[in-house]
Amino acid sequence: MNIQPQIDPGQEPSATQRAYLAVRQMILTGEIPPGEKLKIENLRKKLDMGGSPIREALTLLVSDLLVERLDQRGFRSAEVGRENFAEILKLRCHLEEMALRESIAHANQVWEDNLVISHHRMMREPRNNVERFEDLHKTFHMNLLAACTSKVLLKFCNQLYDLNIRYRYLAGRALDYSTRDIGSEHTAIMNAAVDRDTETACHILLDHYQRTGAFLERLFTSEAAE
Amino acid sequence: MNIQPQIDPGQEPSATQRAYLAVRQMILTGEIPPGEKLKIENLRKKLDMGGSPIREALTLLVSDLLVERLDQRGFRSAEVGRENFAEILKLRCHLEEMALRESIAHANQVWEDNLVISHHRMMREPRNNVERFEDLHKTFHMNLLAACTSKVLLKFCNQLYDLNIRYRYLAGRALDYSTRDIGSEHTAIMNAAVDRDTETACHILLDHYQRTGAFLERLFTSEAAE
DNA sequence: GAGTGCAATAATATCGATTTTTTCGCAAAA
DNA sequence: TTTTGCGAAAAAATCGATATTATTGCACTC
Structure with missing residues (x-):
């Protein structure tokens, strides 16, 4: 065979x-x-x-x-819009929290190794190649959830991630993270996760999304006002 | 035009x-x-x-x-299995609760009318035509959530509903609801919803799913033991 | 007798052409 | 001027045939 x-x-x-x-x-x-x-x-x-x-x-x-x-x-x-963005953000926060809790609960060595590796790769990638960076960024976030046993939930999270990424590209140059230390946020999430500190990890993750979300939403508003 | x-x-x-x-x-x-x-x-x-x-x-x-x-x-x-069933049940409870809260929050007259109509039709349908009943049953449950403004969330709920319905058909005759008064549960959910009593509606709905879930899960277990 | 390699078979994936449906432009009627 | 009703053009949907890829059975070797 x-x-x-x-x-x-x-x-x-x-x-x-x-x-x-x-x-x-x-x-x-x-x-x-x-x-x-x-x-x-x-x-x-x-x-x-x-x-x-x-x-x-x-x-x-x-x-x-x-x-x-x-x-x-x-x-x-598909069309984009502020309401669409808002609903995606809200759903992501709910579902990724669920998935992250599950993932940490089922964490094992392989999961931890992959998480650390993907974090490392993301941090080393220069920011000028946007598509390459976004790819590594997605891999990191998905690896964070990877130990979750619900295939359906992971599929939903994956879908929502992609829907969201679109808005980041639309925002374009404006979103170069220059005003925030995104790197340290990612590191903090990873550390909490490998420490199996579920509450902290969830808190930082959601905060991470909410901030990026608020940032994009502001952009959306000023654009719509033109 | x-x-x-x-x-x-x-x-x-x-x-x-x-x-x-x-x-x-x-x-x-x-x-x-x-x-x-x-x-x-x-x-x-x-x-x-x-x-x-x-x-x-x-x-x-x-x-x-x-x-x-x-x-x-x-x-x-797609394959079926106990774990798959369990994850679908869990996700459904989470997402339908979200959707139901949103739906009641945005409730209006049209929504209420449609809900009442679909409830009425479901209750009048004889149970011997299973496929027809299942169709009306789904319509009722989806109408319950219909005022929710998040298209994505509704899509997810719809998908999960279909994934779940499969297990009901698999259970077949065993699940004729003879031991439970399903009708009154549906009526109670509807009443709470039209009263805009979010907490009660959510509570009954989740209870409704958990009970049916537990019932199906028992069936699964005894079948697997053969 | 068990494993290996090769053809024959079956099924999928893909293409190019045909059919059906929609869209668009323009003229005739209101 | 606006609506209505054709017909031509464009596009989508579908079909039948071909190319590709997996599976199966069988002879052959070890």
């Missing part, structure tokens, strides 16, 4: 996978602006593949709430 | 939509058992359509967590 055929990372990704990652990245970074029509033909040419994998990728993105499907009228990237 | 072209219910559904609803129903009711391979060719013949809408429907179901995709190896219906 084959040994771990499903974990093999060597195989090249399917067209669907490529399309999914490509379109997702374009939406997250804002290269495709909110509300824009996603024409199959355009994406076909841009990504050089048939229509089927494109459609399938867009369908996957619909469930991520990054794309909306209009029956018989194709797809468009 | 057209008037409300998107709300028009008269148009016949797309093939994708038909496939989605058909396969979803088969999985929820257990006609397709957990873990079963979903072969495109079989479904093609059964639903009399091409492969594309089938694949698209299955992709939609992946995001509902009712179907799993095995890269390059097709699709299968």
Whole structure:
């Protein structure tokens, strides 16, 4: 019998996978602006593949709430807005707290090691490569929750993370964290987590989100006032 | 300009939509058992359509967590299990409580009317048509939350509801509610909701879920012991 | 007799073309 | 001037066929 055929990372990704990652990245970074029509033909040419994998990728993105499907009228990237941002922030705080408590409760050595490693990598990454940094940042936050045993909860947290990241890209340069010491906040969360200090870890994590959230919301307000 | 072209219910559904609803129903009711391979060719013949809408429907179901995709190896219906059931129950309790509080906070006349109507219809439906009853039951519960302003939260609740319903069908005849007065529980929840009595409504709702959960869990245990 | 490698088979993933539906522009009527 | 009703163009949805990839069975070696 084959040994771990499903974990093999060597195989090249399917067209669907490529399309999914490509379109997702374009939406997250804002290269495709909110509300824009996603024409199959355009994406076909841009990504050089048939229509089927494109459609399938867009369908996957619909469930991520990054794309909306209009029956018989194709797809468009999801709209953004202040209310949407606020609800995502609120849900994230609730669900990530649940997940973090579960995660610390089921913590083990492997979890701890991965957490420390991802923290280290994130801290060492220069901030000028935004996409690369955001990737490591996400990995760190997800590793924090990784020992949580509820697959569904983790999926929700993951989805919400991506929905949120979009707003950070939209905020763009304004959000270079220059006014806050984000690094030390992350370190504090990690330390509390490895100490199995659930209350402290949750408190700092939520505070971390609330602050970033308030920052983005202010930005949103001033922009809307233009 | 057209008037409300998107709300028009008269148009016949797309093939994708038909496939989605058909396969979803088969999985929820257990006609397709957990873990079963979903072969495109079989479904093609059964639903009399091409492969594309089938694949698209299955992709939609992946995001509902009712179907799993095995890269390059097709699709299968999601597995069930006691842990899975437990995590869904727990998440539902958390999220529906959030949603119910929000919903009551934003309650208005339309919401109240719809809630009363759906309650009435559910109560009048004879229990022998299980699928029809389950449909009305879901409508009632979703109407309870409908005034909640967070679209994402409602989507999550909806998903979790469907994941849970599967276990009720799996339990089958055993769960005919004969030992409990489910009707009065629903009525009590509705009354508390229309009275805007948030605490009572939440309390009864959660109790309602916990009881049904405990009932199903017992069933699971005795079955696993065979 | 157990394991290995290779073809035959089956199933998936993808493509290109066709069908259906929507959108858009323009002219005719109110 | 605004509405209404075509028809052309564009786009989406779907199909059937092909290319790719996994699975299966069987002969062959050790």
